[in-house]
Amino acid sequence: MTTYREESDSLGSMQLPTDCLYGIQTQRAVENFSITDIPISIDPEMIRSLAMVKKACAQTNTELGTLAENKAKAIIAACDEIINDQWHQYFVVDVIQGGAGTSANMNANEVIANRALQLLGHHAGEYQHLHPNNDVNCSQSTNDVYPTALRLALYAKAQDLLANMALLKQAFSEKGSDFSHIRKIGRTQLQDAVPMTLGMEFSAFATAIGEDIIQLSHTIELLLDCNLGATAIGTGINTPVGYAPRVIERLQQVSGVKVRLAENLVEATWDTGDFVQLSGTLKRYATKISKICNDLRLLSSGPRCGFGEINLPKMQPGSSIMPGKVNPVIPEVVNQIAYDVIGKDVTVSIAAESGQLQLNAFEPVIANCLFLSLGMLNRGSRILRERCVEGITANEAECQRSVDHSLGIVTLLNPVLGYEITSTLVMEAIRDNRSVRELVLEKNFLVLEELEKILSNDGTNIEYT
Template sequence: MPMSTRQEHDLLGTREVPATAYYGIHTLRAAENFNVSRARVHPELIKALATVKEAAARANLDLGYLPAEKGRAIITACQEVARGELADQFFLDAYQGGAGTSTNMNVNEVIANRALEILGRPKGDYATIHPIDHVNLHQSTNDVYPTAMRVAAIRLLLPLADELAKLQEALQEKEAAFAGVVKIGRTELQDAVPVTLGQEFGAYAQAISRDRWRLYKVEERLRQVNLGGTATGTGLNAPLKYIYLVNDYLRRLTGIGLARAENMIDATQNMDVFVEVSGLVKAAAVTMHKIASDLRFMAAGPRGGPAEINLPERQAGSSIMPGKVNPVIPEMVSQVAMQVMANDNLIAMAASQGQLELNPFAPLIAHTLLESLAMLAAAARIFRSECITGITANPERCQELLAVSPALATALLPYIGYEKATEVVRGAVVSSRSIKEIVLEKGYLTSDELENVLTPAAMTKPGTVGAVKQGIKEKGKA
């Protein structure tokens, strides 16, 4: 049985559209033109656009530009789309030309046809409710799309900041739990002076804290919108009362402290704010990648690596090696972080390619930024719940590695000097003996003195180890 269709027309001609479809001819052409990937327009952008359309409909209704019945039907349709309903009607490829016009028209058509359905009219009866004349009244893609980008970004940015706060708390809990676990420090992957495992986790928490705070604050940079600026930011065809009222409604509907940009031409032309936000998202990704990499290293083993910590076991790690378990959560976090870093570069390139009054690559900026925000928030949540909270320490292994490390000789510097300490280290490495044995053999310090100087726990704090308690003379002092 042939599919029932309806005819719609645009400036290029007439096309058959499925009779049951809420989308229309503009969406149909865009679907044919931009079928390049499996990536779809981010659902948060669709929801944000629907909220912007509701704000416009309410302003136009209040000012008498929309009849009451039509205005109410459009508002109801906008609310449904903003809740995520009719999601199957938004299937356009994320990579599209036209600075977002295709997505804007997709939203206009779905809202118009759903509003017609609410009024009991057939889909495609655009003489009653038109996607452009009514749903897009006093708007342009060039003001509603960037505004929706900002709303969607804020809605995803704040959850990311919250997830980072929870990750920070989890790391701080491990800082306290591991405060007494002394281990070898490492600089450039070589043995360095001792630290506690708690100190390492405390440093991770501090870095995440900075990222969380930066992202929380940068949300303010997204609050200035160009809604009402229409095509180029001049506000042509948008009544002044509408411009003020539509922004008031958008603030109320979103619960976000949005404000009309002082210079709407600037806000229409330039996408640098998204570059700024993306840069800070990238910084958070860098921090998470570094932590994930450290955890993989410290957990490497179980026999051939440091094995200073144990990561929670999440799945079998090999189809051929029995019993192997891989650090899959940190690996996932690192891959997400790399994608976010790559997305940041894409956003910078796309933002730099705007010409004169508009940036045609806004869809790429929207897709990559929203993807980064959503992915990194999910990665932070999983990192915390499936990895960080379940980490345990191997104090015995930490002590074993620490005991044979030549880095302990650093504590000898105030007493025997750099040259003799270097000689001790070389002797210990060549002979596979301990630092203490070499020092005693050469007579540089007594056994009692060494007991206080070579105290790894004391080396994790400021000051000269052993000097006060033992009264040992420091080199160069009487």
């Protein structure tokens, strides 16, 4: 039979299960913000980061004499357990919440306080011995704790995406090497262009992803500028002398990340520009990877009535009515990830712009969008590599056929025969459904040996650095 304890705040009293590690303010948030039914524990990086911040603050407070040592030890021990993935089930407030993250901060304060009370030999809710606000939140405000934890969490989550981006780049690069000997026709505006190799096409995909790896690596460095120690609006009110630089040093040690104290704590408390830039960088990668997936779908279209230059791995039957049909489902799902990420970038931009005066109250929705975008792009990059790119094969004969029958090869003849003659050759080839190659030889514009030498130029003599 469940037993209950009673907790009170400035608004009244509530009953909670006796052994529940969160308290009255968390319970109020649960009731107020039944929005997505997704708790903040969905992102364990955020929960661990909140605990890291609280641990660093407890260490600093006891060093500066604002927190009793026995309380600090219990708080630190509780934080260590959370950092090691214990008690995350008690972080229950919704990812979308009013109050600029106050509910998430208080959820952390209450869980840490109640677990620390247990470690001290007391019962949950006996806050006269150790208090969520007075002790766990000592020298802090939601307005410096929440964004600092968010920055740490996003930085950690981005590492997984960077790793999978690197693997995806490598997979495309390996296909570029495998396909380096396969000639095909390039296309612009879906029309025949000039010869190239299939390897060039795939190597270009690898380079495009490599550029975004560099961009994302640079962008996440901005997240290391933190406002911890700023408290409510950046003035550092209710902190002891020397607190801000010291708590940043402790957070470096606790997290293993080279966080920095922001140059201007007032500015850093309201400015969400770094989150906007991160969102934009993710949108850039999403846009480019979606374009690559569009190309993969086009190049593999068919199998009989499309481009048919490459084969994607067959993942699942593609139709409930058309037997044998197989669709490019992996590129399709990555396309949809990209559309969602692009939409979330709009949300982040609006939320960042909508902040007023000394605080942006909309960081929870910014956080949710960024966590979701990072997670989807991370998993999408892995799935695209494992279930698509690594298994792609080339239809070499079809690639060569497109070169032989393309009108685009006439561009190679332009420096030799001139624009007017080559234009006439194209028109005649279209009219009579013949190849440019055949017409050049028939009209004795070139002998076979000369023609072969010219048409063999597919750009493979270009050196890339």
